[in-house]
Amino acid sequence: MAQARKLLASALADAGKEPAALEARHLLEGASGLNSLELLTRGDEPLGLERAERLQRFMECRIAGAPVGRILGRSGFYGLDLLVTPDVLDPRADTETLVNAALDFARSRRWTQPKILDLGTGSGAILCALLDALPDATGIGVDLSPSACRIAQANLARCGLANRASIMCGNWAEALLGAFDLIVSNPPYIALTEKSELAEEVADHDPALALYGGSDGLDCYRRLAPDLPRLLKPGGGALFEIGWRQAADVANIFEAEGLGVAEVARDSGGRDRVIAFSRP
Ligand SMILES: C[S@@+](CC[C@H](N)C(=O)[O-])C[C@H]1O[C@@H](n2cnc3c(N)ncnc32)[C@H](O)[C@@H]1O
Known part of the structure; x- marks a missing residue:
C-alpha cells in the first residue's frame, strides 16, 4: 500500500493536484477503507485487486478535476x-477561519447555553463544528435546498449532535x-461577473445555489442585513464569511442596520475572509 500511495502522490503532483501527498492519503484511505493510523501500521500489506481498481478510478476522477470530497462522498x-x-458545497478550509472567529467570539462572552443560527447551512459543516466545540450550545441551521437540509441533518446525527440542533x-x-447569541453564515458571495474565472473544480462540482451572490457578489449580505437586529440578542455576534475584497462593502451594508464591526479575520493565505459584527 505504501508503494501505491507513493505512485498516486507522484501522479497527482504531475497533474498539478496539490497538496498531492495529502490527497493521495485521503484517496487511499477511501479506496482501502482504512484510517490514517491503519495505513501507517499496515503500509507494507498488498493493496489487493479490488482496492487497486477502486484507487485507479479515484485517481482518474481526481485527475479529470473532481475534488477529493466529491469522489469519496466525505470531507474532513x-x-x-x-x-x-x-x-452541498464541499466545505472549505477557508471556512475554518469563520469557525475559529466564532468560537473566539463565543468564548470571550462566556455565554451559558448559547443559541446559534447558521444561515445557508449546506452540509451543516459550520453548525456541526460550533456545536461540537461548545458542548452547552444549541443551534438551528437553515438552507433553501431541501437536499442540503437532508445532508445537514445526517451530518448532525453522524457527529452525535442531533439532540442539540434542528435543520x-x-x-x-x-x-x-x-x-440568537451567535449568527454565522457563509453565504454565496461570488460575483456573477467572476463566474468565467472560477476554477473548473468549483464551477463544475459545487451547486450554483451555493456559489453566486448576484452581479457584485453582495446580494445575500444585502438580503440578510435587515433581519439581524430582529434575530440577534443584545451583546450577540454575527459573523460572515466574505470574499477577500468585500470587507469594506459588507461592513457598510451591516453598519447601516446599526451593527458595529468587531473584527475582520484573515484566512491562512493572509486575505480578509471573515467579518464579525456585534450588537451593542
Ligand atoms: C457557500 S454555501 C455554504 C454552505 C456551508 N455553510 C459551508 O460553509 O460549507 C451557501 C449555502 O447557502 C444556501 N442558500 C442559498 N440561498 C439561500 C437562501 N435564499 N436561503 C437559505 N439558504 C440559501 C445554499 O443552498 C448553500 O448551501
Whole structure:
C-alpha cells in the first residue's frame, strides 16, 4: 500500500493536484477503507485487486478535476468527518477561519447555553463544528435546498449532535422569530461577473445555489442585513464569511442596520475572509 500511495502522490503532483501527498492519503484511505493510523501500521500489506481498481478510478476522477470530497462522498472539516453530495458545497478550509472567529467570539462572552443560527447551512459543516466545540450550545441551521437540509441533518446525527440542533428548510431567516447569541453564515458571495474565472473544480462540482451572490457578489449580505437586529440578542455576534475584497462593502451594508464591526479575520493565505459584527 505504501508503494501505491507513493505512485498516486507522484501522479497527482504531475497533474498539478496539490497538496498531492495529502490527497493521495485521503484517496487511499477511501479506496482501502482504512484510517490514517491503519495505513501507517499496515503500509507494507498488498493493496489487493479490488482496492487497486477502486484507487485507479479515484485517481482518474481526481485527475479529470473532481475534488477529493466529491469522489469519496466525505470531507474532513474542523476535525469532523462529514458527508458531502453534489447537493452541498464541499466545505472549505477557508471556512475554518469563520469557525475559529466564532468560537473566539463565543468564548470571550462566556455565554451559558448559547443559541446559534447558521444561515445557508449546506452540509451543516459550520453548525456541526460550533456545536461540537461548545458542548452547552444549541443551534438551528437553515438552507433553501431541501437536499442540503437532508445532508445537514445526517451530518448532525453522524457527529452525535442531533439532540442539540434542528435543520429548517427556508429562505434565509424569513420564518424565524427567535433571538440568537451567535449568527454565522457563509453565504454565496461570488460575483456573477467572476463566474468565467472560477476554477473548473468549483464551477463544475459545487451547486450554483451555493456559489453566486448576484452581479457584485453582495446580494445575500444585502438580503440578510435587515433581519439581524430582529434575530440577534443584545451583546450577540454575527459573523460572515466574505470574499477577500468585500470587507469594506459588507461592513457598510451591516453598519447601516446599526451593527458595529468587531473584527475582520484573515484566512491562512493572509486575505480578509471573515467579518464579525456585534450588537451593542
Ligand atoms: C457557500 S454555501 C455554504 C454552505 C456551508 N455553510 C459551508 O460553509 O460549507 C451557501 C449555502 O447557502 C444556501 N442558500 C442559498 N440561498 C439561500 C437562501 N435564499 N436561503 C437559505 N439558504 C440559501 C445554499 O443552498 C448553500 O448551501
